[in-house]
Amino acid sequence: MAMAATRAPWIQSASSPTLGAEGNPIEAAPSRLFFRPRRRCPVSASIRAGGARGDGSQLNNSGAIELNRAPLDSSSEIASKDSPTLPRPLSRADLSGGGNGSRLRVAYQGLPGAYSESAAEKAYPNCEAVPCATFESAFDSVENWNVDRAVLPIENSLGGSIHRNYDLLLRHKLHIVGEVKYAVSHCLLANHGVKVEQLKRVLSHPQALAQCEHTLTKLGVVRENVDDTAGAAKFIADNKLEDAGAVASSFAAEIYGLNILARNIQDDSDNVTRFLMLAREPIIPGTEKPFKTSIVFSLEEGPGVLFKALAVFAMRDINLSKIESRPQQSRPLRGSECDKRYGALHYFDYLFYVDFESSMASPVAQNALKHLKEFATFLRVLGSYPVDTTHA
Numbered sequence: 109m110a111m112a113a114t115r116a117p118w119i120q121s122a123s124s125p126t127l128g129a130e131g132n133p134i135e136a137a138p139s140r141l142f143f144r145p146r147r148r149c150p151v152s153a154s155i156r157a158g159g160a161r162g163d164g165s166q167l168n169n170s171g172a173i174e175l176n177r178a179p180l181d182s183s184s185e186i187a188s189k190d191s192p193t194l195p196r197p198l199s200r201a202d203l204s205g206g207g208n209g210s211r212l213r214v215a216y217q218g219l220p221g222a223y224s225e226s227a228a229e230k231a232y233p234n235c236e237a238v239p240c241a242t243f244e245s246a247f248d249s250v251e252n253w254n255v256d257r258a259v260l261p262i263e264n265s266l267g268g269s270i271h272r273n274y275d276l277l278l279r280h281k282l283h284i285v286g287e288v289k290y291a292v293s294h295c296l297l298a299n300h301g302v303k304v305e306q307l308k309r310v311l312s313h314p315q316a317l318a319q320c321e322h323t324l325t326k327l328g329v330v331r332e333n334v335d336d337t338a339g340a341a342k343f344i345a346d347n348k349l350e351d352a353g354a355v356a357s358s359f360a361a362e363i364y365g366l367n368i369l370a371r372n373i374q375d376d377s378d379n380v381t382r383f384l385m386l387a388r389e390p391i392i393p394g395t396e397k398p399f400k401t402s403i404v405f406s407l408e409e410g411p412g413v414l415f416k417a418l419a420v421f422a423m424r425d426i427n428l429s430k431i432e433s434r435p436q437q438s439r440p441l442r443g444s445e446c447d448k449r450y451g452a453l454h455y456f457d458y459l460f461y462v463d464f465e466s467s468m469a470s471p472v473a474q475n476a477l478k479h480l481k482e483f484a485t486f487l488r489v490l491g492s493y494p495v496d497t498t499h500a
């Protein structure tokens with residue numbers, strides 16, 4: 109019996125029938141390359157075009173996917189994510205802004221003048237950008253329906269990954285519905301009348317300080333971490349500091365009445381931060397333009413298991429655009445394993461976050477995840493969303 113979609117459309121149970129073939133001979137062959145896991149992961153992809161499907165799901169008149177809501181293994185983390193109370197998936201029209209003339213409320217971390225605010229406004233033009241003290245409170249605001257979306261940084265071309273947000277993506281049940289790249293150009297700000305030579309310390313977000321490493325080293329100043337770049341600007345303005353500067357945007361200088369001592373002080377002029385757009389509901393992915401899918405999984409221990417996991421994409425010519433590993437915080441160490449030479453060994457248990465360049469609407473991507481599921485101990489699709497192909 110087909111049921112209306114009340115969960116992320118790509119999720120079905122482990123016991124669901126085989127998905128349609130993608131014409132890839134590897135799929136039909138027994139996968140001797142890969143070992144069988146002890147535990148099986150209850151997640152796989154399931155979106156395809158055209159009426160009734162082998163797995164019991166239906167393509168409805170509007171082209172939206174309706175899936176069977178199959179029972180999930182209660183031992184799996186995925187079960188907690190896909191509450192049956194989830195509202196309808198977003199359509200791609202929902203990506204651009206609030207309907208009915210209402211302004212979409214979009215949470216970002218930091219104060220007005222933070223780069224994240226500008227990224228939120230780039231992602232959702234005409235939105236009402238809502239400042240949040242922490243990344244976590246931005247996640248909470250969406251989950252608690254205080255705002256419609258959150259836009260949060262995930263990686264920077266100079267500073268690398270923002271690990272906190274990777275961890276929060278897993279801990280919360282939001283869906284990635286888009287990405288936006290934003291060119292970050294840092295300024296050195298100080299109160300009016302303060303000269304560069306007077307500065308003994310410079311305050312900013314740790315990422316921003318890291319992005320200006322060369323300049324700050326040349327200046328010989330002490331770096332002080334604060335929650336966001338705009339917060340640093342506000343702090344030195346409010347306290348009328350004369351020995352401290354801030355790394356922040358020219359917009360922050362304007363808002364907090366500071367002087368710009370230097371512009372473009374980041375280590376490389378091409379300094380781009382990639383932000384994720386997060387929502388309570390997933391979007392229905394398409395294939396008519398480039399899509400990207402973000403997943404997180406964990407694996408059994410064993411020689412070459414990560415290689416095998418990544419091979420499910422390589423053998424289908426699916427490009428990976430990002431891979432990040434994070435320790436499993438709830439279970440950081442594996443049980444001790446004996447080694448003849450060294451005795452008991454402890455290994456860190458990892459979560460792997462992978463972005464791959466394919467839409468969950470593509471059978472090839474669905475089959476890759478189905479294949480991955482065979483030896484993943486946990487797998488969750490964080491979102492399938494259009495690639496930001498614009499210039500930052």
Ligand SMILES: O=C(O)C(=O)C[C@]1(C(=O)O)C=C[C@@H](O)C=C1
Nearest residue numbers: 222223224261313315336337381
């Ligand atoms: O502090 C800000 O202005 C932010 O928006 C945060 C943040 C970050 O977390 O990476 C965003 C973009 C820049 O890379 C520097 C800092």
